[in-house]
Amino acid sequence: MNTNLLIQLLVNGLIIGTLYGVVAMCFVLIYKSTQIVNFAQGEFLLIGAWVCWWLLTRWQLPFWIGFPVTLAFMMVFGVALQVIVLRPMIGEPIISVIMVTIGLSIFFSAMMKWIFGVWAKPYPEVFGTKAVNIAGLNVQTPYVMSMAISLLVMAGFAWFFKFSRLGLAMRATAFNQQVAQSLGISVKSVFAMAWAISAMVSALAGVVVGMVNGVSSALSFFGIKVFPVVILGGLDSIVGAILGGLIIGVLENLAEFVDSQYLNWGNLYTVVPFYALIIILMIKPYGLFGTKQIERV
Amino acid sequence: MATTSSALIPCGQYKTTYRKDTTIFPTPATRAVAVAALLLLCLAPLKIGGVELLGKYELNLLIQIGYYGIAALGINILVGFTGQISLGHAGFFGFGAFASAWLNNSFGVPVFWAIPLAGVLTTLVGLLFGIPAARIKGLYLAIATFAAQFILEDFFARAKWFTGGSAGTLAQPFSIFGYEVSGDHGYFYVVLAYVVLMYLLGTNLLRSRDGRAFIAVRDHYLSAEVMGIGLTRYRVLSFGISAFYAGIGGALFGHYLGYVSSEAFTILLSIQFLGMIIIGGLGSVMGTLLGTAFMVLMPEGIGALSRSVGGVFPALTDGLAFVKEGAIGLAIVLFLIFEPDGLAHRWKMIKTYWKLYPFSY
Numbered sequence: 001m002n003t004n005l006l007i008q009l010l011v012n013g014l015i016i017g018t019l020y021g022v023v024a025m026c027f028v029l030i031y032k033s034t035q036i037v038n039f040a041q042g043e044f045l046l047i048g049a050w051v052c053w054w055l056l057t058r059w060q061l062p063f064w065i066g067f068p069v070t071l072a073f074m075m076v077f078g079v080a081l082q083v084i085v086l087r088p089m090i091g092e093p094i095i096s097v098i099m100v101t102i103g104l105s106i107f108f109s110a111m112m113k114w115i116f117g118v119w120a121k122p123y124p125e126v127f128g129t130k131a132v133n134i135a136g137l138n139v140q141t142p143y144v145m146s147m148a149i150s151l152l153v154m155a156g157f158a159w160f161f162k163f164s165r166l167g168l169a170m171r172a173t174a175f176n177q178q179v180a181q182s183l184g185i186s187v188k189s190v191f192a193m194a195w196a197i198s199a200m201v202s203a204l205a206g207v208v209v210g211m212v213n214g215v216s217s218a219l220s221f222f223g224i225k226v227f228p229v230v231i232l233g234g235l236d237s238i239v240g241a242i243l244g245g246l247i248i249g250v251l252e253n254l255a256e257f258v259d260s261q262y263l264n265w266g267n268l269y270t271v272v273p274f275y276a277l278i279i280i281l282m283i284k285p286y287g288l289f290g291t292k293q294i295e296r297v
Numbered sequence: 298m299a300t301t302s303s304a305l306i307p308c309g310q311y312k313t314t315y316r317k318d319t320t321i322f323p324t325p326a327t328r329a330v331a332v333a334a335l336l337l338l339c340l341a342p343l344k345i346g347g348v349e350l351l352g353k354y355e356l357n358l359l360i361q362i363g364y365y366g367i368a369a370l371g372i373n374i375l376v377g378f379t380g381q382i383s384l385g386h387a388g389f390f391g392f393g394a395f396a397s398a399w400l401n402n403s404f405g406v407p408v409f410w411a412i413p414l415a416g417v418l419t420t421l422v423g424l425l426f427g428i429p430a431a432r433i434k435g436l437y438l439a440i441a442t443f444a445a446q447f448i449l450e451d452f453f454a455r456a457k458w459f460t461g462g463s464a465g466t467l468a469q470p471f472s473i474f475g476y477e478v479s480g481d482h483g484y485f486y487v488v489l490a491y492v493v494l495m496y497l498l499g500t501n502l503l504r505s506r507d508g509r510a511f512i513a514v515r516d517h518y519l520s521a522e523v524m525g526i527g528l529t530r531y532r533v534l535s536f537g538i539s540a541f542y543a544g545i546g547g548a549l550f551g552h553y554l555g556y557v558s559s560e561a562f563t564i565l566l567s568i569q570f571l572g573m574i575i576i577g578g579l580g581s582v583m584g585t586l587l588g589t590a591f592m593v594l595m596p597e598g599i600g601a602l603s604r605s606v607g608g609v610f611p612a613l614t615d616g617l618a619f620v621k622e623g624a625i626g627l628a629i630v631l632f633l634i635f636e637p638d639g640l641a642h643r644w645k646m647i648k649t650y651w652k653l654y655p656f657s658y
Binding site: 037085088089095096098100103105108113114224228235265266267270271275277278281285 | 376380382384429432433435436437439440441443445447448451455565568572575612619620622623625626627628629630633634637
C-alpha cells in the first residue's frame with residue numbers, strides 16, 4: 001500500500017472538497033430562498049473565471065482591480081438572470097423550472113466555448129511560487145489560497161446569515177415567504193440578492209480553480225458534481241453543503257486511490273459520486289441535514 | 298401541462314358519447330389529411346420521371362426526425378403524461394442502439410428481429426431504473442436520473458463485451474426476407490413503418506385505461522391513489538414503456554448509421570429529447586413530432602444561415618457547432634417563458650383562428 005500517495009490524495013480530496021463545499025453552498029442558497037434547482041451553477045464558475053481571465057489578460061488589469069470588477073459583473077449578471085428568466089417561472093411546474101436552468105446552462109457553456117474557445121488557458125501568475133511543501137507533501141500555492149479563501153467565504157456566510165439584516169431577511173423568506181412579506185421584507189429583492197450572491201461566490205470559486213488548472217469549459221463540471229454533494233448534505237442545509245463537499249471530495253480521491261492501486265478501471269474517480277448519489281437517494285433522500293419534507297410514494 | 302384540446306375546438310362539434318370524445322381523429326377531415334400526409338411521405342423517396350422528389354440530404358433529415366421522434370414520444374409518455382422527470386433518456390436510447398447491434402453481432406439475430414428485441418431489453422433496463430422512481434418523485438427523481446445518465450455513459454465506455462468499449466461497435470444494415478435494405482431510400486420506409494406503428498400504439502395506449510391512469514397520476518397523484526390507481530405500478534410501467542420507445546428509436550439510429558459509439562449518448566442528447574417535447578408540447582402526441590422536427594431542423598437552419606452570411610460574420614461559421622448547441626438551450630428557455638404549452642398549442646390556436654375567420658365571435 002502506497003501511504004504517501006494515499007495521504008497526498010486525501011489532502012487533495014480535502015482541498016477540492018472545500019471548493020465543492022463553496023459551490024454547493026451557492027447552490028443551496030438559491031434553492032433555500034427561491035426553491036429553484038440551479039443546473040447552471042457550473043456555468044457561473046465558468047463565466048466568472050472567463051471574465052476575470054479576459055480582464056487580466058486582454059486589459060492587463062492588476063488582479064486587485066480585475067477581480068472586484070468580475071464580482072460586480074457577476075452581481076449584475078445574477079440579478080439580471082433572476083429578473084429576466086427565473087421570475088416568469090414562479091408558479092410553473094417543476095419540470096419547467098428544471099428545464100429552464102438546464103437550457104441556460106447549455107446556452108452559456110456553448111457561448112463561452114464560442115467566445116473563448118475550448119482549450120484551457122492559463123491565468124497570469126498572481127502568486128509567486130507554484131507549489132509549497134507542507135509536511136513533505138506538494139501542495140500548489142493557489143490550492144492553499146483556495147482553501148483559505150473557501151474557509152473565509154464560509155465564515156462570511158455564517159456571519160451574513162446570523163447577523164446581517166439582509167441575511168436574516170433571506171432566512172425569513174426561506175422559512176415562509178408569505179409571513180416574510182407581511183413583515184415588510186421585499187421577497188423580490190431577496191430572490192435577486194440570492195442569485196447575485198450565489199453568482200459572485202461561484203465566480204470566486206471559478207477564478208480559484210482557473211488559477212490552478214487554467215480556465216476551460218471543464219470548469220462547468222463543478223455544477224454537475226454539486227448534485228452528489230447537496231443530496232448528501234441535504235438540499236436546504238448550508239452546513240450540509242460544506243460537510244457533503246468534504247465527504248464527496250475525499251470519497252472521489254479515495255476511489256482514485258483504489259482504482260489506481262488495485263482495480264485499474266480508469267475512471268472510477270468521475271462516477272463514484274453518482275453511485276453515492278443514487279444510494280443516498282434510496283436510503284436517506286433528505287441527506288444528512290436536510291429538512292425531512294420529501295414525500296414518500 | 299394539461300391538454301386543453303376540447304376548450305379550443307370551435308362550435309359545431311357535439312360529442313354525445315365518450316367513445317366519440319376519445320377518437321384519434323375528431324373529424325373525418327383530420328383523418329383524410331393524416332392519410333394523405335402519410336401517402337405523400339411514402340412517395341418522398343421515389344423518383345418520378347427521373348427526378349428525385351427529395352435529395353439524400355432531405356431524406357436523411359426525415360429519417361432523423363423519425364427515430365428521434367419515436368424516442369421523444371416515449372419520453373413524452375413519461376414526462377408529459379405521467380409527470381415523471383427523466384434526465385437520462387440518452388442512456389436508454391444508447392442502450393437500445395448497443396443492444397440491437399450486440400444481439401445481431403454476437404448471437405446472429407437478424408436485424409429485423411434485433412430491433413424489437415433491443416426494445417424489450419431496454420424496457421428491462423427502464424424497469425430497473427424505474428424502481429427508484431417508485432420511491433422518489435419530482436426534483437429528486439430528476440437528480441437521480443441525472444446521475445443514471447453518467448453511470449450509463451460510464452457503463453457504455455467500460456463494457457467492452459457489449460458496446461465495444463471506447464472504440465464503438467458496428468451495426469449491420471437492415472434486411473428483410475433476405476433482401477438487404479441499403480441506402481436512405483429503403484431505410485426511409487423502415488423508419489416510416491416504425492413511426493406509424495409506434496405512434497398508433499402510443500396514441501391508443503393513451504386512450505386506454507392505462508393511459509388515463511398515467512394522466513391521473515400526473516394531475517393529482519393522491520386523488521389517483523384514492524381512486525384505486527396503483528402509483529408504484531404505473532410509475533414503473535411508465536418508465537418501462539418510455540424505455541421501450543427509446544430503445545426502438547436507438548436501435549433504428551444504430552442500424553441507420555452502421556456504427557454506434559458511446560460518445561453519441563451524452564447528457565446533451567438527453568436534454569435535446571426533453572427540449573423536443575417541451576417545444577412540441579408536454580402531453581401532446583402530435584406535438585412530439587412537431588418538436589422533434591423543430592429540434593432536428595433548427596441546427597440545419599442555422600447552418601444554412603451561416604453559409605449565406607458567413608462572408609459577413611466569419612465568427613458565425615467558425616463557431617457553428619457552439620452556436621447550434623447554444624441555440625438548443627436558448628430555444629428551450631424561450632419556449633418555456635413565452636410558449637410553455639409548446640408548438641402543439643400554437644398550432645391549435647392557428648387552426649381555431651382560421652376556422653372561425655373572419656367572424657371569431
